[in-house]
Amino acid sequence: MEESRRDDSLSNVAEYSVSEISLALKRTVEDTFGHVRVRGEISGFRGRHSSGHCYFTLKDDRARLEAVIWKTTFAKLRFPPQEGLEVIATGRLTTYPGSSKYQIVIESLEPAGAGALMALLEERKRRLAAEGLFAEERKKPLPFLPRVIGVITSPTGAVIRDIIHRITDRFPVRVVVWPVRVQGETTGAEVATAISGFNALSPDGAIARPDLLIVARGGGSLEDLWGFNDEAVVRATATSAIPLISAVGHETDWTLIDLAADRRAPTPTGAAEMAVPVKAELEANLARLSARLRGAISRDLDRRRQESRSLARALPSPDQLFALPRRRFDEAAGRLARALETATQRKRLHFNGMRLSIATLDRRLAQAQRDITQCGERLPIVYLSLVRHRRARFDRDAARISPRANLQRISILAERLKAAIGRKDRAVHLRLERARVAFDQTARLAESLSYKSVLDRGFALVRDAEDRPVKRAGDVKPGEALSLQFADDSMGAIATGKSSGVGRKGSSSPKEPGKQGSLF
Structure with missing residues (x-):
């Protein structure tokens, strides 16, 4: 009796499938915890999955909670997840029936308090410093007097009015403002885009390229200034070709863009x-320097004038300078007249002493005859010597072209020819070997690409009466003679029946069951 009652009670309990239980729990959890904020430490974060989603765990000292960030949500996060960072995650709880687990689908993520922000800031500072983005040697000097200044800030705040007012008071120059949000999730991206945009401007464009950039914002808390700690802002600042001044916050505030x-x-x-000097001070300084320059020039002219006068007094008079050369000239002029008379008398005496006579001519002719006779006596001796010299050179040339010398030269040339023939044979053999290898490779490639290898796998090649390959069934007419080539042989066939239309372009009629075209 008791066993029958127990069986009746068990049969009255409703039965559920595993899927029904999982879906019921999923609805219960999502309805109860549709929007929650969970504080915990990120654990097991290994970066984004290949699908773009992120999977990790939120934990505290007593429990763990599975977490997931979908790909579309990850791109909108202000603070990407990092291993060991304590955060406050906002999202909804749900279950994963495949493993009977519950998890939070995160929609936004923020560090848990200023301590976590400072830890994140210090870690980012160390990482960027290791890349050399804060190195002093990368920093550029500011231009002394920029013609155009680009200001990146909010166009509606008091900051831009203070900057323009101060620049106007000191030295009016052209100011170009790039409006950005200085607080919020998009601050980092907008500031980085503004810096890159100013650097991309052309010097001759409609908007002049600035000579100096100022990134400015008023004071605020660490959370308010967090956009200027964005990694994109730091990299854009470090790579900017235009010198940049950071004016974010008050004296005690600091951000990564400052570094x-x-x-x-x-x-x-x-x-x-810092951007511009004081125009009045420059004008006063210029006037002072101009006065000093005029005074220095006047004093230098006076000094040089006095030195010239002193040197003039030390120099002798022109009469004293030319007295000695004038005396020497007068003495030379007096000696010149006497020298001309003496030379003329000496030449006249020499001319008078010269007398042409028959005896003198006879002596000169006799001397010339003796010279000719001596030359005639030496001529045979010189001729014989020249003949002996030519005969000796001829003998040397004859010995050089003797048959023995020719045989030696022919032997050397034969050896060279034999060596050249050997090299020719080796070259021809090597050339043939290379051509044979290339031919074998080409033959193997042609064999692998040939349709005959496809026939070995059970396929057949269909040709029409004109021996052209048939590619589509629609090209075959009933009763047409065909040729089928198999791997081992070819045979003829006659096309019968109708094409099923499968694979024919423009055919939309379905194939009737039991009716199929035939080639035999």
Whole structure:
């Protein structure tokens, strides 16, 4: 009796499938915890999955909670997840029936308090410093007097009015403002885009390329200034070709852009003072330097004038300078007249002493005859000597072209020819071997690409009466003679029946069951 009652009670309990239980739990959890904020430490984060989603765990000292961030949500996060970072995750709880687990689908993520932000900031600072983005040697000097200044800030705040007012008071120059949000999730991306945009401007474009950039914002908390700690902002600042002044926050505030900028200003007004000098001071300094230059030139002219007068007094008079050369000239002029008379008398005496006579001519003819006779006596001796010299050179040339010498030269040439023939044979053999290898490779490639290898796998090649390959059934007419080539032989066939239309372009009629075209 008791066993029958127990069986009746068990049969009254409703039965559920595993899927029904899982779906019921999923609905219960999602309805109860549709929107929650969970605080915990990120654990097991290994970066984004190949699908773009992120899977990790939120934990505290007593429990763990599975977490997931979908790909579309990850791109909108202000703070990407990092291993060991304590965060506050906002999302909804759900279950995963495949493993009987519950998890939180995260929609937004933020560090848990200022301590976590500082830890994240210090870690990012160390990583970027290791890349050399904060190195002093990367920083560029500021231009002394920029013609155009680009300001990246909010167009509606007091910061831009202070900067423009200060620049106008000191030295009016052209100011170009790139409006950005200085607080919020999009601050980092907008500031980085503005820096890159100013650097991309052309010097001759409609908007002049600035000579100096100022990134400015008023003071605020660490969360308010967090956009200027964005990694994209730091990299854009470090790679900017235009010198950049960072004026974010007050004197006690600091962000990563301050470390990467070429100069840090304590306030936006201080950045304007660094950007341009005071025009009145420059004019006063220029006037003072001009007065000093005029005084220096006047004093230098007076000094040189006095030195010239002193040198003039030390020089002798022109009469004293030319007295000695004038005396020497007068003495030379007196000696010249006497020298001309003496030379003329000496030449006249010499001319008078010269007398042409028959005896003198006879002596000269006799001397010339003796010279001719001596030359005639030496001529046979010289001729014989020349003949002996030519005969000796002829004998040397004859010995050089003797048959023995020719045989030696022919032997050397034969050896060279034999060596050349050997090299020719080796070259021809090597050339043939290379051609044989290339031919074998080409033959193997042609064999692998040939349709005959396909026939060995059970296929057949169909040709029409004109021996052309048939590619589609629609090209075959009933009663047409065909040729089928198999792997081993060919045979003829006659096409019968109708084509099924499968694979024919433009055919939409379905194949009737039991009716199929035939080739035999």
